[in-house]
Each structure stands twice: as structure tokens, then as C-alpha cells.
Amino acid sequence: MKSSVITFPGSNCDRDMDVALKKFGFNNKMVWHNDNELPKSDLVVLPGGFSYGDYLRCGSMASKSKIMQSVINFAKSGGLVLGICNGFQILVETGLVPGVLLRNKYLEFICKNVFVKLDNKDNPYFKNIDKDIFELHIAHNEGNYFCTDDQLKEIKDNNQVAIYYSNNKGQIDEISNPNGSIKNIAGIFNKEKNVLGMMPHPERMIDQSLSGEDGSIFFKNLIKNIK
């Protein structure tokens, strides 16, 4: 299975994602933001970091970068595009997934483990996964997901919510919401479910010695689904 990780000049989770993808069997290539063309890929990942410094709205400059036109075309033709953290911020800026990501409610960067509940397994990312509640890691300053009422209705009608922040029992409550995201939304699909943006970092949870291993389950399942 072939994957590509896009490296923007300020990406800083690109190596971690490369390590994770390779660990679970992907043949991964790093792709420079200034390139025009994507290599042949089964999965394209927009990694975490600060793409172009993010002194403007996070991800807004990255969404206009050279390689993104190819990524957008790839997504529109049904290719799998996964955006993590800054990658999610870039995805909302391209309009591939709806909504925006605002600054965290308490105006502070947050780095910690959270629980998320899967909402929808009818998609290439979570199909066949034998777990509903995941412990994952977040590290962001702008992860406060927001959308209009109309967008929210459409998102719900189309089953586009991928994961919600929850407690360890899967209850979606305010106390489990780390950043003020509307309805505790932590990750979201496009209508067709081939594009997924989420704030948590599964690539930081891929071995026992790290914060946990639930990221491994995500990647193992993903490569199985692609095969």
C-alpha cells in the first residue's frame, strides 16, 4: 500500500507520521509542498505542525500551496486524504471538509490524552474496527471546531462526524470536551467519507512506551481496509 505524507516547511509531525505508516506496512513517500504532482498513492496524509508558521489563520496559506491542488484533485476523485491536527486545519481551509477550527476555548495550547468515541464505521477509515472508544493524544492551540447550524444539520444528516470527544465510557459530555468544539466534534468526514480531518494524533500512540497504543489499532485497521 502506498502512502504520501506532505511536508510543508513548518510541518513537524511529518516524520512521526512517516514512522507510523511504515511501521504498519505502508510504503510511504514524503512529498514536498512545492512539488506539483503527487506520487501514485492509496492514501495522502496532511501531517501536524505549523505549515507556513500559521501566523494568519492556521492552514490558510497551506491550503493554497502548489501541492494542494493535486491533493484536492486526488480527494475529489475519491482518493483517501487524512488530515491530522494542522492537516485538519488545512482541510477545512480547502473546503474539502466543512466548518472551521477556532482557538481553543480556554485560549491555551493543550497537550494531553483524550478519549474519543467513534460515530461512524461505514467508511474506509473505521470499517471493521473492533473498538468504539479510543484513547488518543491531542496537541493543539486551534482545535475548537465550529460550524453554522445549517452546516451542522447537513453534517449530521450525512453522518459526517467521525469522532467525538468523550469520557472513557464513551459518554459525550462537556467535561470531556478539551477545546470547546461544537457538539464535542473531534474529527469529521467529507460527504463521501474519503476525506477525514481530525485533531487527535494517532501517530503518537503507536507503541507501549508512548502515551498508549490505540493509534496502532487505527493504522492496522486502515491498511487492512485499503488492501
Place this chain on the structure above:
Amino acid sequence: MLVNEKIAIEHGLKTDEYKKICELLKRTPNFTELGIFSAMWNEHCSYKSSRLHLKKLPTKGKKVIQGPGENAGIIDIEDGDAIVFKIESHNHPSFIEPYQGAATGVGGIMRDVFTMGARPIANLNSIHFGSTQHKKTKNLLRGVVQGIGGYGNCMGVPTIAGQTSFDRSYNGNILVNAMTLGLVKKDKIFYSKAAGLNKPVIYVGSKTGRDGIHGASMASASFDEKIEEKKPTVQVGDPFTEKLLLEACLELMAGDSIIAIQDMGAAGLTSSSIEMASKGNLGIEINLDKVPCRETKMTPYEIMLSESQERMLIILENGKEDLAKKIFDKWNLDFAVIGKTTNTKNIELYFENKVVANIPVNTLVENSPMYDRKWKKSKLPKKNKIKKEIYNEIKIKDVLKKILSNPNVCSKEWIWQQYDHTVMGDTIQKPGGDAGVVRVHGTNKAVAASVDSSAVYCWAHPLTGGKQVVVESWRNLISVGATPIAITNCLNFGSPENEDNMGEFVECVQGIGEASKYLNFPVVSGNVSFYNQTKEIGIKPTPSIGGVGLIKDYKKMITMNLKEVNNLILIIGKTEGHIDQSLFARTILDESKGPPPEVNLFNEKNNGESLLNLIDKDLVKSAHDVSLGGIITAISKMCIKGNKGIKLMTPKNLINKTEYLFAEDQGRYIIEINPEDLKEVSKILSKDSVHYEELGVIIDNEMIINEKTKVTIDELKSYNSNWLYNYMDS
């Protein structure tokens, strides 16, 4: 502008220093030259008051690849790998502008590390604020934490450990010390020593602006009412550009184009060019018209003294300019050939086709002033006589609550949750433990690092305090299963021109030296920050020690979380009941006199090495060193982290139970072992002549101190976890 003595004094120089400059040059310096002298001869760059004493520190060892004198120290961690590390202060700017001051402190220390060819793999920090009641404290804390996070998070380097304290002596002068560890291959280390004639001198990174002019001079003066006027001397950080600079430099370093490289830190282009020339015993010629400037009409004086961030100076091999330029173009960074190395041994500056400065390099470096300042020796204070009856009135549970929620003991989660501590995917011990631990990527090795200081002990008796900080660092590394290798120090003191403050410095350095020599734990890098004072009053002497150790097999790393019910808890090291200068004495008895706990280096070494042996034999399930707040504080933290309780045993020795629980005797660790291993463990400890006692047994859910006193783990958590959150919300 014509230069005279008055202008020299305005630059922070003393009359006799100005005279010496005129003598050395055999003429009056021009304005640009005066600026260069003032930048090179201030305390921050010249170490004029400290050099004499720093020479006495042990800096060599089998594992030391590079000691002090370079951008950072380097130690060998085997298999061709090395760790580059250093700690540095950014105190004055952080008080004036906490976000930018702290951010650029982090940026500066990371540059020191990647200048040497190392990729930064971990950041740490030691930050000290005024009383929690002081009106500025909350905003300063918030700003500093956000600044440290803002820079480190964007760089993608995990912040894995730190230390935060509050003390009213920092009310008008906070401390922000930042430390970075980088990983490099032993045969790919880069140094700042220039070599060869007519080699191109390259400027890369951000453009030069008017920010930070005279920053180093500001850092070499005391604060007064006019401090707010100094805001323009604080630099503004751009972590994104630094990330580009890091990647571009490492890309260029992969080849063989670089002869020498030096970041532009304090005193910017001035100190970087002069240091490179000085180390290479060469001259350097710079055409200032070629320096990329952010603002128009910058004068030679401003260009030379700007402390704009994210800039590097490189001496390249001839003919490699195009190759290097291509890399910096790729990363969208400025690149300019601004000069060349010469055989004149002078620094020659040209601007608009005129010579604007011409100074022999040795006058700026070797001939810089060095002072043997007067200093006062401190006597060891007499022991307090504490009436034992006081203890009868004390309810241990109330005291425990006060101590665990004390600002200097409480959980600092509010702080470290704002730092990305897991990026790079190798953090195996997060902040909140005895030391942070990161794996050496792709290997079985891990590196542990801790940063410590004990200003109260140093204030009570500088010599003992200096030793204590080093042994605490040593213990913190051992507690996670790491073999301590070397330290870096950041020496934060008041004015060297004050005999008391200078005495604190001299004796703390002596204590650090004695301990590091005895433990074979050499000092490989560091920085001195004097003039931490407002008007006449200096801060408590605060040397921060950053220790680094190696864990050969990261699966053997130890954490402090209690692991299993029915396991035994031992305390290693003898408890004598030293209460003076303890947190208990200060917060419960309201007593600030007396000596700090004695440091017995033999015991420290012996106990530590014996514990490492136990860890190596897989006999230790959890461990934690005993420091501030004594045994009960240490075991409470182990309970909280492991979500387990303990039934404490009555101590067999005769000292008072309260003293037993709260004393801050040194050289002690609490460890958890499997009861089946007790025989083997006691055999090893006895053989090594290490004193130990059984402290208790792990149980569920509560800490049983005695039959009458029980505390649930949830209560312990609420004492410890909430204080800082509540404080920041209030």
C-alpha cells in the same frame, strides 16, 4: 558622533574600561567601535566577574566530547551518538515582555544546539516567579508559559521536564532558564572555530532589524523604575523561521561545505563574527552593505548590535556558495556572502565604501576585563532548637494538605499541558516525573534530563546549596534508571559588585564544583546571569542545574507511579530528621533560620550507584527521590501517580514521627519492590553499606499514616492537582 567618556559610560562601560579601550587601540574608538566594545565587554558576553571562578569547575571526563567554551557542551552516549546540551537564561527580557522574552530564550538555546549539527530532541526549563500574592506574578507566569510553548511547540521539539518555583525574592526579577538537548553523530559535529584565509563569510536566516539593540547590555544591568522603557531592547521571536533555519542548516551540514558555524545570539553579528575569528586566530572582514536588513537606513552601529533572532553566520569552503545558497533558497531564507576571513587578526567593517571599524580581535576577547571581585564568605547558620511540644499540636493531615498544595510542590500540569511534550514520538517519560526521558530515535537507548534548583538552601548556605543542587539532579536521573553523565549550569545571581551576592556566587560555584567532581558529573556548558535584582536587592542565589543521563535499554526505565498492591516500599538513605530550611519549617513553623540539610557526597554516590545496580537487576518497580517536603510528600506523589495507597509502618528509629515524615535529609530515595525480592535487595544494599528502612506496603485507595490518620488518594489528588488551576482562574 564623537566618542568621549560620558558616551562610554552610557554604554555601560566604566571609566577605567574606557581608558583601557583607548590604550589598546592607541586612539579613541569611533561610535561603532565603542558599541562593539560595550557589547563584548559587558558581563553577559565577557564573564568578567565570573571567569576567574568558573575556571575551577570540573569540565573533563571520559564521556565529555566538548566542555564549556563552545556553543554547547557535548557528551558521548556510545554507538557513535552524542548529546549536545546547554541551559541559558533569558531573565531580564522575560520580566519586561514575558511572552517574547521566554520565547526567544527557547529559540536562542535551540540555535546554540543545532549550530553544532545536532537536531534538538528535547527542551526543558526552569522558571521562577515572585510571590503568588504579587500583582504581576500571574500575568508573568501566563506569558512565560505561553512564550515557551509558542516557540517550542512550533519547532516541533518536545518540552519534557521543568521546574517552577515562587518566592518573593523574584517579585521584581523573574528567572527564565531554557535548556535544550540535541542528538548528533560524533563525527558530524560542527564548531565555531574559523580556519583558512579568504574563506567566504555567509549570513543566513532572518533579516536584521532594529530589535534587541543592546540586549546583552540590558541583561548586564540592574532593574529600576524605568524598566518599561527597555521594552524595545527585547527581541521578537519567529519560531517558523527558526524551524526553516534548523532544517536548512541540517541539510547543509549533511555535506562538507561548512568550516565553522555560529549562531547570532547575544550581541548578534558582533559576538558571532568576533568569536569565530578569535577561536581561529584570524581576522574577519565584513561589508555591512551586504547584510540583509529589514529596515531602511540602518547604521553600521545598529547592524552590528541588533539582536534580531533566527540568524546564523557560516564560514564556507571556497566554491560552495552556490550549493549552500540553493538550500537556503529552498527554505525561503536570506543568504548573503558578507565578507571573508583574513590574516590581519582584526575585525574590519566596511560600509558605503568606507572603513567604519577596525579593531584587533584580541582586544575584544583575550584583553577583555577580568575582575577578582570582593566577596563575603557565608557562615553555616546555627541549628534551630525546635521544641518537640510543637509537634503535638500539629495534625499531620492538615500539614499534608498545606504542603501538597504549596505552590512549590503542587502539580504543574497547568504549565506542562501547554507544552507539546509528545511530538517526535519518542517521549517515554512525560513532565511530572523525576526526569523527562526521550528515546534516541530508532535505538534501544534513551536519554534522561532533569533541571533543578534550590534557592532556599543556597540562600541559607551557598556552599551546601551549590552541592545540593548537583546531588538532586544526580538523584533525579538515577530515579528514572539513568546513569548520570554530565551537567550544564545556569547561574542566576544578584550584582557581582555587591560583596554578599558575589560571595553567594563564589561559594555556590565551589559547592557545584565539589559535588560534580566527586560524582564524576562534570559541567560541560553553562551561562551566568548576574544583576538579577531590582534596585539594591538581589534575588535568592539560584543556580539551576540541568543534568543528563543515559538509559542503555529504555525498557528498563523507572517511573514513580506505584505499581502493585502488596509490594513493599523501602526508603534508601538515612533519615536524621533535618527540619531547618525545609518546606515544613517555612510553611508550618514559619521559621526561616538554620542551616540547609547537610550533603554527604559519599552517601550520595554510594546510595545512587547501589540503586542503579538494583534497577539494572530488575528489582525496582518504582522509584522517586526524596526532596522538598520530605518522605510524606514523596510517597504522596507516588500514590497519586500510581493511583494506589500505602500503609506506612512506624519508623524504628527514635526520631520524632513528624520530623521523620517532613525532614529533608539528602541522599534518599523511595523504592517499590516485590516482597519476594526483599532478601536479594537487602543483601545488595547491605553489601554496599547502604542504609535502608521498610517504609510501608502498597494498598488500595488510601494512605494510612497511623491508626487515627488516613487520607484517601482522591483527597491527596485534590490537594495536589487543583492549586495551580484555581490560582490561574482566580
